[in-house]
Amino acid sequence: MYDVETRQRALALVAQGRSLNSVSKQTGISRAAIRSWQARPTPRLRRLAPCARCRPAPGAPDPADSYAYVLGLYLGDGCITRPPQHRTASLRITLDDAWPGVQQEAAAALRAVFPDNAIGWARKVGCHDLKVYSKHLTCLFPQHGPGKKHERPIALEAWQQTIVTAHPWEFIRGLIHSDGSRITNWTEKMSGGQRKRYEYPRYFFTNSSADIIALFTDALDRVGVEWKSAHQSRVARNISVSRKASVALMDLHVGPKH
Incomplete structure (x- = not known):
């Protein structure tokens, strides 16, 4: 196992135009390891994009059509929780195993909205929970709150309504x-x-x-x-x-x- 600084140093040498062979000899790291870091950089090695809602000038999540679809999924059968053992909140969307195409489409949309976050699945009886962890979930889904959704007011914020108005079919599709x-x-x-x-x-x-x-x-x-x-x-x-x-x-x- 190599620490983050070691990985960053090796990738920086490659970025300078050095061959994998020379970087391997200089650092003692195998060419296979360096090649894998190039193909699959870890989230910690990537510069994470700022949250669309936390920037000095808040904007809309991108891509907007994927967000409209995920918003529909969340309002229909999703929830945001923060277990005591985790430092960040998680979005969980429960999807029936009878519809694998829907599961794949939901996962693709969630990856588009959260490109720097790992998307995971949790198996349950007859269904899977699609999950993503992010400290910005409550920024992007301000409908989150204590208790069940049907027990509290649910209303879209102005920026969300703009997205839904521009992409109504994606929103409807997510709800269905x-x-x-x-x-x-x-x-x-x-x-x-x-x-x-x-x-x-x-x-x-x-x-x-x-x-x-x-x-x-x-x-x-x-x-x-x-x-x-x-x-x-x-x-x-x-x-x-x-x-x-x-x-x-x-x-x-x-x-x-x-």
Whole structure:
């Protein structure tokens, strides 16, 4: 094992135009080790980009479309915690193993938003938790707070609303991928004296927070998707998209989980 200063010194010599062979002879470090450091620099050797929200002039996270998708995932089925044994907070998004494509898409978006942080998975029964540790999580997701999301007010800040307005489909996609579904309903009707079965697709979004439901339906309104409330209960609220034209729009920009 080599310390950070040793690695930095070796990489600095290579950056000066020295060959791996000469740097290896001078430092006593194998060429294979130096080559691996070039290909996979550790986070500690990279200059970490400043937090978009902590800079002297705060800006929006980049890329904005990936952030809108991750924001939807977080509001749907994510949480931010700080275990006593860790110095930094962690974002955890629970994703069903039935949809490996969604897991891959979520991981790619999280890597785009946090390029300098390691992305990890924690196995659970029937699902995996996608996790990232960062001291800037509460900067980027100010909706974090004590207790469950449906037990406290949830509202977007102005800079978040600007992103969601610019990238509504990514936001909707994140919400559907976390707390939504696309199903096929059916009904039977008499036609020509015979009972025939008719099938039609429908999207559902279910959440216990009235504020998150409102954010979802506001985004649907913005992109021209018609919706209605369905199957309300004391513990959850459901939004249904069933009109043919609206389902077609959802299929074009969201699609079934995969």
